Amino acid sequence: MLRPAVRSQIKGIPMATAPIVPDRHPPVQRGWYKRNEIRLTPWLFLAPAMLFFAVYVIVPIGQSVWISFHEWDGLGEATWVGTANYDRLLGLGDQNMDRKFETSFWNNIRWLILYLLAIPMGLFIALFLNQTVTGIRVYKSLFFFPFVISQVVVGLVFSWFYLPREGLLNAILGLVGAGPINILGDPDMATYGIIAAGLWPQTAYCMILYLTGLNSVDPEQVEAARLDGAKGWRMLWYVVLPQLKPATFIAFVVTIIGALRSFDLISIMTNGGPFGSTRVLSFFMFEESLSEFGFRMGYGAAIAVVLFIIMLFFIAYFLWSMWRDEKEGR
Amino acid sequence: MRSIITTSFAAVVAAAIASGAIAQDDALSGELRITSDMSNPAPRAVIEGMVADFGAMHPDLDIELTIVDREAWKTQIRNALGANPPDVVNWYAANRMRPYVDAGLFADISDLWEEEQFAALESTKGALTLDDKQWGVPYTYYQWGVYYRADIFEELGLSEPTTWEEELANCQAIIDSGRKCYTIGTKFLWTAGGWFDYINSRTHGYDFHMQLARGEIPWTDDRVRETFANWRQLIDMGAFIDDHQTYSWQEALPFMLNGEATSYLMGNFAVAAMRDGGLTNDQLDFYQFPKINPDVAYAEDAPTDTFHMASGAQNPDAAREFLRYVTSADVQTRINAGDALGQLPINANASVDDDKFLQQGFEMLSNNATGGIMQFFDRDFEAEMASVGMEGLQEFMVFPDNLDDILMRLEETRQRIYQ
Numbered sequence: 001m002l003r004p005a006v007r008s009q010i011k012g013i014p015m016a017t018a019p020i021v022p023d024r025h026p027p028v029q030r031g032w033y034k035r036n037e038i039r040l041t042p043w044l045f046l047a048p049a050m051l052f053f054a055v056y057v058i059v060p061i062g063q064s065v066w067i068s069f070h071e072w073d074g075l076g077e078a079t080w081v082g083t084a085n086y087d088r089l090l091g092l093g094d095q096n097m098d099r100k101f102e103t104s105f106w107n108n109i110r111w112l113i114l115y116l117l118a119i120p121m122g123l124f125i126a127l128f129l130n131q132t133v134t135g136i137r138v139y140k141s142l143f144f145f146p147f148v149i150s151q152v153v154v155g156l157v158f159s160w161f162y163l164p165r166e167g168l169l170n171a172i173l174g175l176v177g178a179g180p181i182n183i184l185g186d187p188d189m190a191t192y193g194i195i196a197a198g199l200w201p202q203t204a205y206c207m208i209l210y211l212t213g214l215n216s217v218d219p220e221q222v223e224a225a226r227l228d229g230a231k232g233w234r235m236l237w238y239v240v241l242p243q244l245k246p247a248t249f250i251a252f253v254v255t256i257i258g259a260l261r262s263f264d265l266i267s268i269m270t271n272g273g274p275f276g277s278t279r280v281l282s283f284f285m286f287e288e289s290l291s292e293f294g295f296r297m298g299y300g301a302a303i304a305v306v307l308f309i310i311m312l313f314f315i316a317y318f319l320w321s322m323w324r325d326e327k328e329g330r
Numbered sequence: 331m332r333s334i335i336t337t338s339f340a341a342v343v344a345a346a347i348a349s350g351a352i353a354q355d356d357a358l359s360g361e362l363r364i365t366s367d368m369s370n371p372a373p374r375a376v377i378e379g380m381v382a383d384f385g386a387m388h389p390d391l392d393i394e395l396t397i398v399d400r401e402a403w404k405t406q407i408r409n410a411l412g413a414n415p416p417d418v419v420n421w422y423a424a425n426r427m428r429p430y431v432d433a434g435l436f437a438d439i440s441d442l443w444e445e446e447q448f449a450a451l452e453s454t455k456g457a458l459t460l461d462d463k464q465w466g467v468p469y470t471y472y473q474w475g476v477y478y479r480a481d482i483f484e485e486l487g488l489s490e491p492t493t494w495e496e497e498l499a500n501c502q503a504i505i506d507s508g509r510k511c512y513t514i515g516t517k518f519l520w521t522a523g524g525w526f527d528y529i530n531s532r533t534h535g536y537d538f539h540m541q542l543a544r545g546e547i548p549w550t551d552d553r554v555r556e557t558f559a560n561w562r563q564l565i566d567m568g569a570f571i572d573d574h575q576t577y578s579w580q581e582a583l584p585f586m587l588n589g590e591a592t593s594y595l596m597g598n599f600a601v602a603a604m605r606d607g608g609l610t611n612d613q614l615d616f617y618q619f620p621k622i623n624p625d626v627a628y629a630e631d632a633p634t635d636t637f638h639m640a641s642g643a644q645n646p647d648a649a650r651e652f653l654r655y656v657t658s659a660d661v662q663t664r665i666n667a668g669d670a671l672g673q674l675p676i677n678a679n680a681s682v683d684d685d686k687f688l689q690q691g692f693e694m695l696s697n698n699a700t701g702g703i704m705q706f707f708d709r710d711f712e713a714e715m716a717s718v719g720m721e722g723l724q725e726f727m728v729f730p731d732n733l734d735d736i737l738m739r740l741e742e743t744r745q746r747i748y749q
Contacts, residue, residue, distance in 0.1 A: 074408055075433030088746075099739070164573040185576040185728075271517060274575040275725035292404040293708070293717035295429050 061308065068301035074289070078298070085302035100276055101303070104284040107191050108260065108310070111280060114195045115202060115259035119251050122206025123244075127236075129207070130214045140211065147204035155268030158197035159184060184270050187277035194265050194278055202258055206251040213247030214240075249321070256314050260307070281307040359390040362648040363416040366395065367403035372602075372672070376665045384655055391648055411435040415640035417649040423457035423634040424705035425543075425712060427465050430638075436465045437639040442650060450678040451657055454634050457705055466638035467653045468676040470666055473691030474524060474631035474706075477600060478593040479586065480615040482509070490617035494532075494560070497620045501569050504592050511569040513591035515577030516727060519720035523707025524595055526723050527631050530557040532622035536629035536702035543710040545748030549740040555733075560622055562730050575728055583607060595619070597633065601687050602672060616690050618698060629701030630694065633709060634676065718743045 033040065068085055072078035083092070091097030129140050146154060161168050164182035173180065183193035217240055225239040241248070263282045270278045272287060279287070281303055289300025368377040374397060381395045396416065398406055407421065411430060421427060421436075430436045442448060443455065443464040454468045483489070483500075486507055491497040501511040516522045531539040534553050541547050542554065564570070571585050580603065585591040587607040594600060604614055618628065637656055639649040655661060662675035668683040674692055675682065682692045695703070708716040722736040 073429055073433065075412070075429055075435060096742075164576055182573045182576055185573045273517060273519070273721070273724065274728065275721050287717075290405060291717075293713040295713055 064301045064304050064308070067298055068305050070298045070301075072297040073295040074297045075295075081298065085299050089299070089302050089306065100279060100284055101281075101306075103276060104279040104281045104303075107278065107280045108307075110191055111195060111198075111259040111262050112256065114192070115198065115255055115262075116252075118199050118202035118206045118255050119248065121199070121203045122208075122251060123210050125203065125207045126210035126214060130211060144204050144208055146201040147208070149201075151201065151264040152268050154197055154201055155194075155265045158193070158200075158265075159269045162193055185274055187274050190270055190274060190278045194262075194269050197269065198258070198262060198265050202255060205254060205258075209247045209251045209254075210244060213244045217243045253318055260311055260314075281310075357390050358388045358645075358648045358651055360645050360648065361392045361394060362418070362645050362652065363394045364396070364418045364652070365403075365410055365416040365420070366397050367400045367420045369397050369399045369403075372670060376670045379670075380656065380661065380665065383661075384652060387655075388648070388651070411640055411642070415642040417640060417643040417645050418652055419638050419640060421466065421636055421638050422705075422709050423454065423466070423468065423636050424709040426705075426709045427458075427460060427636075427638075429713070431460050431465050434641055437641040437643060437646070437649075438463045438465065439467070439639055439650070439653065440464045442467070442653060445654075447654060447658065450659065450680075451676050453678070453703070454676050457634050457703070458636065466636040467657045468634045468636050469656045469662065470671055470673045471632050471634040471676060472598040472673040473695055474528075474595070474597050474619075474633075475691070475694070476593050476595050476617050476619060477586075477604065477687075478615055478617065479589060479609075479613055481613045482589060482592045483615075490615075491620045492618075493620055493624070494622040498563060498567070501564065501567060505568055509589065510571045510585065510591040511564070511567075511593060513571050513582045513585040513594050514574045514727075515579045515582030516574050516724045517576060517578050517581075519717075519724050520706075520708050521579050521582075521596075522723035522727055523716070523720050524597075524631060525561065525727075526557070526719075527704055527707050527710075528595065528619045529561045529622065530554075531629040531701065531704065532619065532626060533557045533560055534623070535626040536704070539629065539704065540702070540710065545712065545715065545744050549737045549744055554737065558726065558730075558733055558737075561726070562733075565727060565730050570727065575724060597631075598673060598687055598691055611686060616687050618694050627701035628699050629704055630699040631704045631706050632674075632695055632699075633706045712747055715740075715743060715747055 067078070069080060069082060070078040071081045071084070087093050088095055089098050089101050125143055129136065129143065160166075162183045164170065164180060164185060169183070170180045181189070183189045221239060221243070222235070225235055230239060261282055262280055263286065266272060266278055266280060266283050267286075272279045272283055285300045285303040285307065286294070288294050288296045288303060294300065364377075364381065366377045368374055377395065377397065381393050385391060385393045398410075403420070407419065407430070410416065410419065412435075415435070421430070427436060440463045443451075448467075451468060454471070455464065458464050458466050458468065478490075482504075486503050488500050488503060491500050504511045514521050514525070527539065530542070533556055538547070538553065542549075547554070571582065571591050574582060579596070579600070582594075583600070583603055584607070586594050586604065587609060594604075601614070618630075621628070637653055639646065639653060643649045656665075657677060659675075659677045659679035662677040662680040665671055666673050666675040666680070666683065666688075668685045668688065672683070672685065672688070674688060674695070682688050704710055707720065711719060719740055722740050725732055726736055
C-alpha cells in the first residue's frame, strides 16, 4: 500500500483536467496510533509488566530506603533519625558494628560460596544420569524429587536427620565409632549443617538444568572430538562444557539468588539459633522488623537496603553478561 | 462441643438472672467482631462456647468470631489492629501491651475497671495498667513451678526442696542415680527466661527483678552476676539435659516421661501434655521453686492472658459488654475448669477446679507469693531487651564461661533502649 503523499502525487499527474469519474478512494487521514503503531506496540505489551514491576518492586525499594532513615515501630508515627540506623548497623562513627550484623554478613558469605557447590554436583549427577538405561526416567525423577518438595519439609527432614540422640546421622557415626555430635546445637557447625540441607534441593535444580542442556549438545561435535582423540576430562572441559554455557549461567544465577534468600531453612531448622549464630541478613531483617519481638522497622529496612546493595553487585553482573551475549548474538 | 454449649446455656440463664450487670436494659445490636488466638483444641472450644453463650444472651447481636493460630497471632496482631480492626482481640498483659498502647490501638477501658464487678479482678489490675490507665481485662492465668516425677523422688528418698541447699543436694542425688535433674528445651529461647525469672527473683527479690525489667539496673551489676553464679551452680553440676538448645519445650518432654530427667520448670499448661504422655497423678507432682535468699519473699511467674478492645472498635458497647461477660465470676469459673482451659480464674469470686495442680497453684499464688506476681520474662521486659536477653540466657546455659561477653552485650542493648 502506498503512502498518502505518494498517492496524491500519482493522482496529481492528470491534474490538468478535472476528474471525470469521482474519486471513490479519497486519501484516508490515518490516526496518530496507526502512524506510530510499530513504535508503540512493544510499549503497550510491556506496559502491564512495567506497571506492576514499578508498583511492586521499584516503589517498595524506594520506600525501604526511606523507612531506613526513620525509627518506626510499624504502628505509630515514624521519626526521622538520619543515618543513625546505618551507623549502628555498620559501626560508623563511634559505635561498634552490630554483632548480629557481623554474624549475619559472614554467614551470607558462607552461603554464597558453599551453595555454589550445587553447580558442579548437579553437573556431575546430570552427566551420570545422561544415558539410556531402562528406567532412567525413574532415577532422574528420584534425583529431582528434593527440588519438588517444599523447603520447609527439607528443613524438617534434615533437622530430624541431625537430631543429637535419635538422628540418623549420629546412628551412622555411631556405627563407625565416632562420637555423637549435635550439629544444629553447635554455633560453629550449625550454619554448615543448614547449607548442607539447602544443597540437597539446589543440586537437584542444577541437575535438571544440565540435563536439559545436555540434550542440546551437538553429537557431531562430540563425534569429531572423539576422532581427534579427546576423551574423559578433556572432552568434558573443552567440548561439552562450552556448549553447556547457557545452562551454567542459569544455574549460577538461580544458585546465587537461592543463597541470598535463604530464609525458610534457617527459620525451620534453628530459628536463627543457637544464640543467633545461624542468622543471615534476610533472617536478621525479618527478626528485627516483623518477628514476635521485632518492632524496629527502620533498622530492618536498613538491613534490607544493605542486602539489596550486596545483591545489586550480582544483579549488575547478570545484566551485564546478558547484555553482552545479546550484542554478540546480533 | 455440643455438650459444652448446652450446659453453657443453662449456666448463662442462671448467670443472667443472678447478675444485674450482665442483663442490661438496652439490648445490644449490630455486629460484634472478635479475633481470638485461642486456637488449640481446648481453648478453641472455650472461645466458641463463650461466643455462643454471649450470642444467646444478646439475640440481636451478630457475632463474627475469627480464630487465628496462637503463634501466628503474635505477628499478625499488628496488621489486624491497623486497618478496619475487630472490636475485641486476645493478647497478653504487662509490657507486651506497650507497642499497641503507645500506638493508640488498644482502647483505654479504665472506666470499666471503675465498675463494681471489677473489684474482684484487683489482683491483676497492675499487670493491665500502663501509664496509669487500664487497657484490657484478664480471663485466665496459670502458675509456674517445678513439676517433678514423684515416683523417682520416692525411689531416691527425696522430698520437695524448700531451700537452695536442699535443692542442690536433691539434684546431686538425682545425678548420682544417672539421671538429669531438669529437662528443658531452649530452641525457642523463652524457657530459659523462666529460669532467670525464678533465680533472679529468689536471689534479690521481686522489686530488684522488676527494676531490671524496667531497665533501671545495669546488666553488669554485681547483683546480676550473683544471680548467674547461682544458676551456674546447677549448670556446672550437669543438672540440665544435654543439647537443650536443639529442642522445643515439647521435644524436651520425653526426657521426663522416660525418667531420664526428673523435673521440669514450666507453666501449668505442661501438665496436660505430661498426662497425655502417660504420667499418672501418682507419678507427677508439683512444688514451688525453692528459696535461695531466705530474706526474700516468694515472687511467682503467673502469666495472664487477656482480652482487649481495639480503639477502632465499631461496636464499643457490645465490646465492653463482652469484656464484662468474660470477667464475670461464673464465666471465669466455667472457662477455667479442668475440662475447659484447665487454668486459674482471675476473678476472686470464681471457683477453682479441684484438679490437684490447679488447687496447689491457686493456694501458692494466693497465700505464698507475697513478693509479687511476675508476668514472665518476655512480657515484663521491653520487647527488644527480651529477645536479646533470652538469646543471652540460652548462650549462658550452653557456654557459662561466656558470661562477661553476654552481660556486656545485654548492657549495650539496655543502654540503647532505655536511654
